[in-house]
Amino acid sequence: MLKQEIIDFIGGTDHSMFQVSTLQALAMGYNRAVITVEELIQHGDTGLGTFEGVDGEMIVVDGVCYRAMADGTVTRTSSETGVPFASVSRLCNWRSFHLEEVPDIETLKDILTLRVEEIFGLNSMHMVRIDGNFKRVCARSETGQLTHHVTLKEMLQNNQRDFFFDEIDGTLVCVYYPDFMDGINAPGWHLHFLSADRTRGGHVFDLSLYSGQAKMDKITRIEIKLPNSASFDTYSLKDASQDEIRQVEQGKKA
Numbered sequence: 001m002l003k004q005e006i007i008d009f010i011g012g013t014d015h016s017m018f019q020v021s022t023l024q025a026l027a028m029g030y031n032r033a034v035i036t037v038e039e040l041i042q043h044g045d046t047g048l049g050t051f052e053g054v055d056g057e058m059i060v061v062d063g064v065c066y067r068a069m070a071d072g073t074v075t076r077t078s079s080e081t082g083v084p085f086a087s088v089s090r091l092c093n094w095r096s097f098h099l100e101e102v103p104d105i106e107t108l109k110d111i112l113t114l115r116v117e118e119i120f121g122l123n124s125m126h127m128v129r130i131d132g133n134f135k136r137v138c139a140r141s142e143t144g145q146l147t148h149h150v151t152l153k154e155m156l157q158n159n160q161r162d163f164f165f166d167e168i169d170g171t172l173v174c175v176y177y178p179d180f181m182d183g184i185n186a187p188g189w190h191l192h193f194l195s196a197d198r199t200r201g202g203h204v205f206d207l208s209l210y211s212g213q214a215k216m217d218k219i220t221r222i223e224i225k226l227p228n229s230a231s232f233d234t235y236s237l238k239d240a241s242q243d244e245i246r247q248v249e250q251g252k253k254a
Helices: 023-027 104-118 154-161 230-234 242-249
Strands: 002-011 017-021 046-050 059-060 064-068 075-076 085-089 096-097 125-142 160-177 188-195 199-217 221-225
Touching: 023 085, 023 154, 046 125, 046 160, 059 085, 059 125, 059 160, 059 188, 059 199, 064 188, 064 199, 075 104, 096 104, 104 125, 104 160, 104 188, 104 199, 125 154, 154 160, 160 199
Parallel strands: 017 221
Antiparallel strands: 002 096, 017 085, 046 059, 046 085, 059 064, 064 075, 096 199, 125 160, 125 199, 160 188, 188 199
16 A cells, blocks of 8 residues: 655646647547647656557657557657647656555555645646556557547447556556546546556556555646647537546546
């Protein structure tokens, strides 16, 4: 579980979350490039998202953007790769703490939420990086499909694949959005994994952790880059199902 002592605390850093498009748009099928990977990493060194056509899961670590493919293998993405949806920030190590054995993802989310509550941060965004030794990581990714108005749920039902990593060192990127931002992004925690050797990863739907070191940033500003195309305005984003968004973005199968 969680050691109570705080190993490091640096207060008051005011920096931004940079988000590409909205989760409502992705959920309703807008999966075309809004910016490139090169543009994205100018705004943050840590984060997650996906690629044009929902072609794999994105993990940004140490300012490098990686793509987890449908078989769980990871490649470094080219700077020209298109990005339809992502959230990144500059990890400033606002607070860090040690994690002991964590049996499952819901326990981890509870621990992270407790840390958020301790700093009165439930209405703020948070970026967390956890470097650890994992007993198991249960993850998913998917192959791409350029479509018009085909929902994310429908795409994942056809293209999603699950896989498992056992006895593995790696990094979790964890993003938290508060409840009132539902639709802009998914409320609660959203986790992606990247192995220490940068060869395996994906969107995490369960895990068990032996131990790890967490770095947490509280973020109080957001910049959203919306698509600049006429087709974007043909999507009725208010029709996006919040239940479906939670299913696919919080790690549950569609």
